[in-house]
Amino acid sequence: MTKLSVNINKIATLRNARGGNIPNVLTTAIACERFGAQGITVHPRPDERHIRYQDVYDLKKEIQTEFNIEGNCQEDKFVELVLANKPTQVTLVPDANEQITSNHGWDTIKHKLYLRDMVSHFQQEGIRVSLFVDPVEEMVEAAAETGADRVELYTEAYAAEFGYDKEKAIEPYFKAALKAREMGLGLNAGHDLDLHNLAFFNERIPGLLEVSIGHALVADALFLGLEETIKRYLAALKA
Template sequence: MTKLSVNINKIATLRNSRGGNNPDLVKVALDCERFGAQGITVHPRPDERHIRYQDVFDLKEVIATEFNIEGNCREQKFVDLVLANKPAQVTLVPDALGQITSNHGWDTIKHQTYLQEMVALFKSEGIRVSIFVDPVVEMVEGALATGTDRIELYTEDYAKHYHTDREKAIAPYMAAAYKAKELGLGLNAGHDLDLHNLKYFAQQIPNLLEVSIGHALVCDALYYGLENTVQLYLKQLA
């Protein structure tokens, strides 16, 4: 079964909007685990507009499932944060400074030497590494040369076109996934996956190890409640 890692960035955004500690980010993470999530994901950014650096330390102390820290490894503060906390997994995302949300994967050919260095650094500390990539076979092949353990397919384009032609939308992801399988790379996926498009994606993509879902899950929780929503997402992956 594909694991569900809940991204709690939006919970932190809500907390930060009023100051204080409501909602309690650590409690939400623990509740997500209690409700069945198999992992917790955070994506700290330099302006700390949602996840704060201290949150990462606080969460590392209590999370019993898989802890995944996403972010831009070109920021030294992010690298130091990951090395200090040693999560189960670090996902390398090529965000630009001030970017609202992730919108593209790494060019694993152009930045191959740099990524090799970063992958080696994190793996030397016992941290599993995943590289955020677009669903392009050449980028998957380039990822192999970096030494990464996994790739994470950026799924916004799939989600955007799912309702108009889901077979066409899934095609490049299937090609990328089969290439990853052929090369022995682990496979994750994330971005705009939701209750409408997740089941089909999981059914079509071979060897999908993990999905990271935050924005849609938190939005659904406003209507269905957090516990029920986590269960609904898990059912899509069953």
């Protein structure tokens, strides 16, 4: 079964909007695990507008499932944070500081030598490394040449096209998944996956190991409750 890693950034956004510690990020993460999530994802940014660096230290002490830290390894503070906490996985994302959310994958051809050094740097500390990439076969192939353990396919384009032509939407992701398998890469996916499009994606993408879902899941939880929402996402991954 494909694992569900819950991205709790939006919980931190809500907390930070008012100050204080409500909702509690750590309590929410522990609840997600209790309700069946197989991982917790955070994406700290330099301005700490949602997940704070201290959150990462607090979560590391308590998380019992897989802990995934996403972020831009071109930021020295991010690298230091990851090495200090040694999560199960680090997902390297080429996002700029001013971006609201991630909106593209790595050009793994252009940055191959740099990424090779960064991948090795984290792997030497026992951390699994995933590279955030667009569903382009050449980018997946070059990602493998960096020595990365996995790639995470950026799924916004799939989600945007899904309601119009789901077969067309899934095609580049299917081809990218086949390339990942050919190259010996593990396969993750994330961004704008939700209860409408997740089951089809999971069904059609061979070798999918993990999805990271935050925004849609937290939005659904406002109406369904967190426990019921996680159950529904897990059911979509079993279908």
